[in-house]
Amino acid sequence: MxxxxxxxxxxxxxxxxxxxxxxxxxxxxxxxxxxxxxxxxxxxxxxxxxxxxxxxxxxxxxxxxxxxxxxxxxxxxxxxxxxxxxxxxxxxxxxxxxxxxxxxxxxxxxxxxxxxxxxxxxxxxxxxxxxxxxxxxxxxxxxxxxxxxxxxxxxVRQIGNQPANVITPATLADKARELAADCHLQCHVFGPQELEEGGFGGILAVGKGSDNPPRLIVLEHRPTEGKPIVIVGKAVTFDSGGISIKPGEHMDEMKFDKMGGCAVLGILRAASRLGLRVPLVGVVASAENMPSARAYRPGDVIRSYSGKTIEVLNTDAEGRILLADAVGYAVKQFDPRLLFDLATLTGACIVALGRNRAGVFTSDPDLRDQLWGLGEMAGEPVWPLPLGEEFEEAIQSDLALVKNISGTREGGSSVGAAFVQHWVGKTPWAHLDIAGPAWVNRELPYLEKGVTGFGVRLLIRYLLSLAAQESKS
CATH class of the missing domain: 3.40.220.10 (Leucine Aminopeptidase, subunit E, domain 1)
Known part of the structure; x- marks a missing residue:
């Protein structure tokens, strides 16, 4: 138009x-x-x-x-x-x-x-x-x-609504390259060989069972010097659950498990076209989680990009394993001033908050309150959920640094956030679990059925607010 x-x-x-x-x-x-x-x-x-x-x-x-x-x-x-x-x-x-x-x-x-x-x-x-x-x-x-x-x-909705036989890790990487050319972004895609040489054990493990190899996508918007804000996204182009296979009901919706990563593409697109004077990096970890003779298994121990080890108890808790590598890479490579991650991470977040709100996890109360307020204005509401020692203790492993699930259904969203936090270190960080609002099953006033693009409006509003504050200082 x-x-x-x-x-x-x-x-x-x-x-x-x-x-x-x-x-x-x-x-x-x-x-x-x-x-x-x-x-x-x-x-x-x-x-x-x-x-x-x-x-x-x-x-x-x-x-x-x-x-x-x-x-x-x-x-x-x-x-x-x-x-x-x-x-x-x-x-x-x-x-x-x-x-x-x-x-x-x-x-x-x-x-x-x-x-x-x-x-x-x-x-x-x-x-x-x-x-x-x-x-x-x-x-x-x-x-x-x-x-x-x-x-x-x-x-984002146009990419996200595509089925898994159209959007694979490789074709999602192609979309990122096209976006970079169109919006004057820097783009680098790690293919299977680079992932192997770089020691990205988590991404490789999740993608092992598929004939569509994984990718790590990095997009950079660098209008000024200085430490960037990094936004990491989970993009599982189809999630069968792997060996820990999901029930068949609603499995077709698992083509939407890529929406954290797709939102990162949309945020970089908007930031470039808005001319935002904020250094920004998007990191998207993309894989297809499938069962096969090559697939990773419950009981496996994975060495992540940062060298930290993960005991796998359930292959359907794969998103946090992808994030471990992507977050670990982002922290080491870019030393962010602030890191966000977006992921359709846990069904437990839907149980806790329903389908309209995302869960937000951060140890920074000012950032939490800002995201809370901006979410209401942006039409992408969030609700604070807790981090704490009890959730860290729940994923302590006898074999590795951590295990990828706690073994109980209690506090599932906080357990997932606590897992990701192990790779954040001292970097200021907020985790957005968008499992509920990433797609809708009924028409809403301005959304048809399917993908919502959740996260783009919220984080762009945050970045606009930050840019306005810094222009005054």
């Missing part, structure tokens, strides 16, 4: 989305019983050859995520009716116009690569116009930022 257009007043042609506070809607011929303006309720009005969708905002405060969802609701409805030119009326909320644009662009995305031609939607969103009144300065900047961020999220 064309870039988003920012105007003072919405043009007269084209379909329009108008936001309405509950109890404030008044139109001749429409009663309060028909449309009161309750949250996300809609009314379609046809006038002078165009469609106007009124979307209710309810009675509470108008927040960034409320307007994002309302814009997604209205845009999705117009798209289903064939709307190709859509205007968002944000004159009453110019400071939130960027979030409305996010909702509209995210709701317009569809994954149709494998639909038959006659089953695909015939129209596309060609233009999106947002009216912000006379408050164009800061609103324009936020709209431009939100457009880049939403495009990065949709880029």
């Amino acid at each position: 064309n870039r988003v257009q920012i105007v003072e007043k919405a043009p007269e042609d084209g379909d329009r989305v108008i936001f309405v506070r509950q109890g404030e809607f008044a139109k001749e011929g429409v009663s309060q019983e028909e449309f009161e303006g309750a949250k996300f309720s809609t009314l379609i009005w046809r006038e002078a050859g165009r469609r106007i969708v009124y979307v209710g905002l309810g009675t509470g405060p108008v927040t960034a995520d409320l307007l994002r969802k309302a814009a997604g609701t209205g845009t999705r409805l117009l798209r289903k009716l064939g709307g190709e030119e859509i205007h968002l009326d944000c004159v009453a909320y110019p400071e939130l116009a960027g979030f409305a644009v996010e909702g509209a662009l995210l709701s317009a995305y569809r994954f149709e690569d494998f639909r038959m031609p006659d089953a695909r939607k015939k129209s596309t969103l060609r233009t999106l116009t947002v009216a912000v009144g006379k408050e164009e300065g800061e609103s324009r900047l936020e709209v431009e930022r939100s457009t880049i961020v939403a495009e990065a999220v949709n880029y």
Whole structure:
């Protein structure tokens, strides 16, 4: 589609989305019983050859995520009716116009690569116009930022929704190379031989059972000198569980076990296109976890990149083994000022928090609180979960430094985080367990079924906030 257009007043042609506070809607011929303006309720009005969708905002405060969802609701409805030119009326909320644009662009995305031609939607969103009144300065900047961020999220969704016979570790590495060329990033991919020569025992072990060898992908955005922020992502392109094989139900969803790594690609894409003046490195550990005569086994002991040893009790706890190598490499190679990791790590996090929130683990209370607040604004909420000695003790091994599971179901998400923490050392660090919100099984106001791109909006908002703080100092 064309870039988003920012105007003072919405043009007269084209379909329009108008936001309405509950109890404030008044139109001749429409009663309060028909449309009161309750949250996300809609009314379609046809006038002078165009469609106007009124979307209710309810009675509470108008927040960034409320307007994002309302814009997604209205845009999705117009798209289903064939709307190709859509205007968002944000004159009453110019400071939130960027979030409305996010909702509209995210709701317009569809994954149709494998639909038959006659089953695909015939129209596309060609233009999106947002009216912000006379408050164009800061609103324009936020709209431009939100457009880049939403495009990065949709880029992640496009890769993430692809099945495992399309996205393998090798083809994911190809995507990273293409991204680097397009966004002026530095890129290095460690293939099987380099992984062997480099001593990446964890990544190699997880990928041994597959005919699709693993990769370690490194992307660098270096606009300035200094220590970078490093973001590490887990990208298991398909997770059968290996020898500790998963139940068949919902195993098809394990093509989504790559979403931490895919989010890293999206973050680097957005950072480059935003021109962020923050040195940033993305490290993606990618493998396919399959059972075969070559697969690693329960009872094996693995020597990781950093030399630390891991006793394997369950081959389905493979993500933390990938992270051990990727985090160990990142700490040694880049000496980060701050390290994040993103991983669909534990089903226990879904049990604890549901599917809407990610778990955040960090020993830095200021970073925890900042991510908590930014998550609400970004529409990617997180909830703090504990680290502590009891979780470290749970993974002590009689044969190696650590074992990859505790042997009980108790505190599973914290046990996984405690495992990763062994490779972090003294580096400031936050672990995001995105197992719940990485994909959705039902339509939401601005998300269709499938991958959400979770983590891109949150961490880009963090990086923008950091860049703003440092520009003032």
